[in-house]
Amino acid sequence: MNAKTLYDKLWDAHLVRQEPDGTALIYIDRHLIHEVTSPQAFEGLRLAGRKPWRTGSIVATADHNVPTDPSETEIRDPISREQVVTLDQNIRAFGALRYFPFHDPRQGIVHVIGPESGATLPGMTVVCGDSHTSTHGAFACLAHGIGTSEVEHVLATQCLIQKKAKNMRVRVDGSLPPGVYAKDVILAIIGRIGTAGGTGHAIEFAGEAIRSLSMEGRMTVCNMAIEAGARVGMVAVDDKTLDYFRDKPLAPKGELWEQAVDYWRTLVSDPEARFDREVVLDAATLKPQVTWGTSPEMVTDIEGRVPDPASFADPVKRDAAERALAYMGLEPGTPIGEIRVDQVFIGSCTNSRIEDLRAAAAVVRGRKKAPNVKRVLVVPGSGLVKKQAEEEGLHRIFIEAGFEWRDPGCSMCLAMNADRLEAGERCASTSNRNFEGRQGAGGRTHLVSPAMAAAAAIAGHFVDVRELLPASV
Amino acid sequence: MEKFIRLDALVAPLDRANVDTDAIIPKQFLKSIHRSGFGPYLFDAWRYLDRGEPGMDCSKRPKNPDFVLNQPRYQGAQILLVRENFGCGSSREHAPWALLDYGFRALIGPSFADIFYNNCFKNGLLPIVLPAEEVDRLFGECEAAPGYRLAIDLPSQSITTPEDRVISFEIDSFRKECLLNGWDDIGLTLRHADEIRRFEEAYRARHPYYFVEESAA
Ligand code: SF4
Numbered sequence: 001m002n003a004k005t006l007y008d009k010l011w012d013a014h015l016v017r018q019e020p021d022g023t024a025l026i027y028i029d030r031h032l033i034h035e036v037t038s039p040q041a042f043e044g045l046r047l048a049g050r051k052p053w054r055t056g057s058i059v060a061t062a063d064h065n066v067p068t069d070p071s072e073t074e075i076r077d078p079i080s081r082e083q084v085v086t087l088d089q090n091i092r093a094f095g096a097l098r099y100f101p102f103h104d105p106r107q108g109i110v111h112v113i114g115p116e117s118g119a120t121l122p123g124m125t126v127v128c129g130d131s132h133t134s135t136h137g138a139f140a141c142l143a144h145g146i147g148t149s150e151v152e153h154v155l156a157t158q159c160l161i162q163k164k165a166k167n168m169r170v171r172v173d174g175s176l177p178p179g180v181y182a183k184d185v186i187l188a189i190i191g192r193i194g195t196a197g198g199t200g201h202a203i204e205f206a207g208e209a210i211r212s213l214s215m216e217g218r219m220t221v222c223n224m225a226i227e228a229g230a231r232v233g234m235v236a237v238d239d240k241t242l243d244y245f246r247d248k249p250l251a252p253k254g255e256l257w258e259q260a261v262d263y264w265r266t267l268v269s270d271p272e273a274r275f276d277r278e279v280v281l282d283a284a285t286l287k288p289q290v291t292w293g294t295s296p297e298m299v300t301d302i303e304g305r306v307p308d309p310a311s312f313a314d315p316v317k318r319d320a321a322e323r324a325l326a327y328m329g330l331e332p333g334t335p336i337g338e339i340r341v342d343q344v345f346i347g348s349c350t351n352s353r354i355e356d357l358r359a360a361a362a363v364v365r366g367r368k369k370a371p372n373v374k375r376v377l378v379v380p381g382s383g384l385v386k387k388q389a390e391e392e393g394l395h396r397i398f399i400e401a402g403f404e405w406r407d408p409g410c411s412m413c414l415a416m417n418a419d420r421l422e423a424g425e426r427c428a429s430t431s432n433r434n435f436e437g438r439q440g441a442g443g444r445t446h447l448v449s450p451a452m453a454a455a456a457a458i459a460g461h462f463v464d465v466r467e468l469l470p471a472s473v
Numbered sequence: 474m475e476k477f478i479r480l481d482a483l484v485a486p487l488d489r490a491n492v493d494t495d496a497i498i499p500k501q502f503l504k505s506i507h508r509s510g511f512g513p514y515l516f517d518a519w520r521y522l523d524r525g526e527p528g529m530d531c532s533k534r535p536k537n538p539d540f541v542l543n544q545p546r547y548q549g550a551q552i553l554l555v556r557e558n559f560g561c562g563s564s565r566e567h568a569p570w571a572l573l574d575y576g577f578r579a580l581i582g583p584s585f586a587d588i589f590y591n592n593c594f595k596n597g598l599l600p601i602v603l604p605a606e607e608v609d610r611l612f613g614e615c616e617a618a619p620g621y622r623l624a625i626d627l628p629s630q631s632i633t634t635p636e637d638r639v640i641s642f643e644i645d646s647f648r649k650e651c652l653l654n655g656w657d658d659i660g661l662t663l664r665h666a667d668e669i670r671r672f673e674e675a676y677r678a679r680h681p682y683y684f685v686e687e688s689a690a
Binding site: 014016017021023025039043048050056065077079080082086097123129130131145152156195196200226229231250252259263295316317319320323414416435436437438441 | 490505556566666685
């Protein structure tokens with residue numbers, strides 16, 4: 001029987017050579033580059049007197065360090081500036097298919113602009129020196145986050161050294177209740193399988209609930225595959241995938257489009273394909289999720305409570321929960337709905353696309369930020385997302401509610417720029433990591449969907465967004 | 474890359490699960506455009522009581538006496554014992570750079586996050602996976618005996634404890650060869666440059682839509 005999974009097909013299509021021990025060279029179609037993980041790679045290339053193999057595969061942008069406050073037209077921090085300038089110099093010296101520098105109207109978070117520009121296309125191998133490269137798997141891409149040595153390796157050889165991962169399928173059956181979003185789906189999955197649950201596996205997300213998600217929603221799910229331990233997360237091609245690319249600038253046109261579509265339609269797992277592991281969730285039972293600890297697997301739903309560390313049988317987990325509660329300043333048994341927040345962050349490559357902003361705006365419309373919430377940042381994922389949101393008037397809804405409407409960038413997802421939490425501050429965040437210090441030293445992060453973040457901004461504490469949604473939604 | 478063949482060294486135990494790369498090297502240090510100099514900032518938020526910024530003179534900063542690496546008995550350790558899912562989170566290679574720069578050459582734990590695991594090998598840092606019970610036992614022995622050392626022998630894939638217990642470990646043969654010889658991946662791959670070029674041509678003919686702009690240019 002020769003039935004293949006989607007992952008098998010993508011792997012086979014890019015396999016250049018394989019050693020007897022399974023070590024393989026995989027051909028790379030698209031290399032996304034940003035300022036933080038590339039300088040040492042370009043330096044290595046230069047020191048060895050090498051050149052990029054195929055500059056036409058490179059798409060670059062500055063996103064991690066750039067300020068998102070529209071009044072800041074320059075990067076004030078000299079070290080951040082040096083990194084962005086170094087990227088400029090490297091791209092100028094070596095070349096690229098596209099470069100979206102700071103201030104370019106299409107600049108944005110690398111995982112938002114890749115698909116948006118059509119630089120990411122179905123069936124491609126996509127790499128980037130960033131673990132959330134798994135995002136691009138939403139388009140049936142084999143997308144890997146890589147380290148800086150691998151960035152250099154791909155620059156020099158157009159290949160990545162890999163061993164094939166195992167196949168895992170996460171099926172979400174049924175349909176999602178109102179008020180439950182892609183973010184809740186992936187948080188619930190991580191809560192179920194744990195942050196190491198997908199280690200060594202390539203995950204295909206499947207099932208009715210995944211199919212019914214928009215491309216934006218699928219990106220949110222694949223984005224956090226890495227938080228489930230899997231370097232790769234994917235969704236098979238369907239009509240939605242193809243529609244998404246029809247008018248994208250870098251997508252093929254005319255006859256080539258037709259030819260591409262014929263191939264892309266094959267990018268689904270064969271019905272008899274075998275998976276090494278399968279996990280099944282029922283969408284109908286899902287509720288809005290909120291993390292309570294310092295790892296994305298420390299998650300419960302809005303009707304839940306902060307757990308008691310003593311309830312964990314595994315001593316390593318119990319110890320981790322104790323540390324997490326101490327860091328987060330939470331008492332066991334506290335209802336999630338009673339946790340008050342100081343800041344709210346709506347943004348990041350997980351949740352900064354137009355659909356995310358629409359979901360947040362639907363909750364905010366006509367309401368105001370709670371007085372105890374010091375600051376609400378809304379940071380669109382790209383210049384184009386920002387433009388579209390403004391055309392739809394979403395920015396006005398946010399500004400009238402007392403939120404700050406920012407320029408695109410990674411912002412408070414990792415707080416490499418000026419956007420950050422102060423020690424002890426608590427944040428409802430739509431980003432992907434609630435690690436200690438991630439949003440600023442001593443800052444406390446709770447991961448939620450954009451609608452739940454918006455609801456917390458209005459209420460001043462976590463609240464069930466299903467109670468705030470207009471009845472028609 | 475520096476070769477790794479044998480290492481007989483002091484061991485330090487880091488008894489926490491899911492240690493992420495943000496904890497190993499916090500983001501403010503990622504602004505550097507160099508590969509070295511991260512050692513003083515390794516585990517910065519746990520190691521020091523003040524907030525670290527790039528360029529600080531760490532010798533003058535207040536140290537957290539409770540953090541394991543600050544204890545006198547673990548000074549000079551080159552082997553770090555860790556718990557499950559070590560190195561999860563961001564792909565930053567600054568994490569293995571910081572561990573190496575600090576002086577670690579090997580890590581021993583029950584599991585490592587994929588990207589981190591891979592990044593270690595690219596830099597001559599050896600991550601060894603052992604069964605959880607074995608790691609537990611090593612934690613116990615290490616904490617009970619000041620000056621606890623382990624001898625790692627990569628050619629025979631074994632670790633010897635002070636009581637001469639020999640523990641064998643698995644490692645992928647390609648990665649082992651690279652470490653033993655200090656080989657540079659890029660050089661190795663470029664030996665197959667002709668094969669890559671042939672593949673690329675055939676691939677381009679099959680999937681011209683992935684090369685549209687380049688053909689037009
Ligand atoms: S938004 Fe956050 S997770 Fe995404 S690329 Fe930027 S820093 Fe990384």
